Amino acid sequence: MAFQTQDQAEEVMSEINMTPLVDVMLVLLIIFMVTAPLMRQAVNIDLPKANSQPLGPKPGMVRLNVSAQGAYDLDGLNVSATELESRLHEMAVREPQPQLLIQGDRMARYEGIAQVLAATHRAGLKKVGFVMEKIKETP
Numbered sequence: 001m002a003f004q005t006q007d008q009a010e011e012v013m014s015e016i017n018m019t020p021l022v023d024v025m026l027v028l029l030i031i032f033m034v035t036a037p038l039m040r041q042a043v044n045i046d047l048p049k050a051n052s053q054p055l056g057p058k059p060g061m062v063r064l065n066v067s068a069q070g071a072y073d074l075d076g077l078n079v080s081a082t083e084l085e086s087r088l089h090e091m092a093v094r095e096p097q098p099q100l101l102i103q104g105d106r107m108a109r110y111e112g113i114a115q116v117l118a119a120t121h122r123a124g125l126k127k128v129g130f131v132m133e134k135i136k137e138t139p
Helices: 006-010 019-040 081-093 110-123
Strands: 061-066 072-074 077-079 099-104 128-130
Touching: 061 110, 072 081, 077 081, 081 110, 099 110
Parallel strands: 061 099, 099 128
Antiparallel strands: 061 072, 072 077
């Protein structure tokens, strides 16, 4: 047991005590080393096989494609911006109102999609949706 003078006892220790940190890290390392082999074991489960196909458009749906060049394709017909507005107004007064599905090309400008959304709002369409591409999973 070392004897300290009063000057040494009043000094503030300016170093971080690393021993508790090292102890905690070693305990965590041991826990992960024990549990890691348990996580590798798989349980074989017989899951049911799904035989689903993508749903086609319903009769009350209208599909609008916006190309990368900004051209509009309404249910297979190329239409201009003014003609698109008049068709959207016609759709808005139908009863029941059809659902508009908007699909933008991957390289289409956001401005073209925003103009379509503004036109649907002006026409009074209430059922507007977006069609997304299925992302291919990489192995």
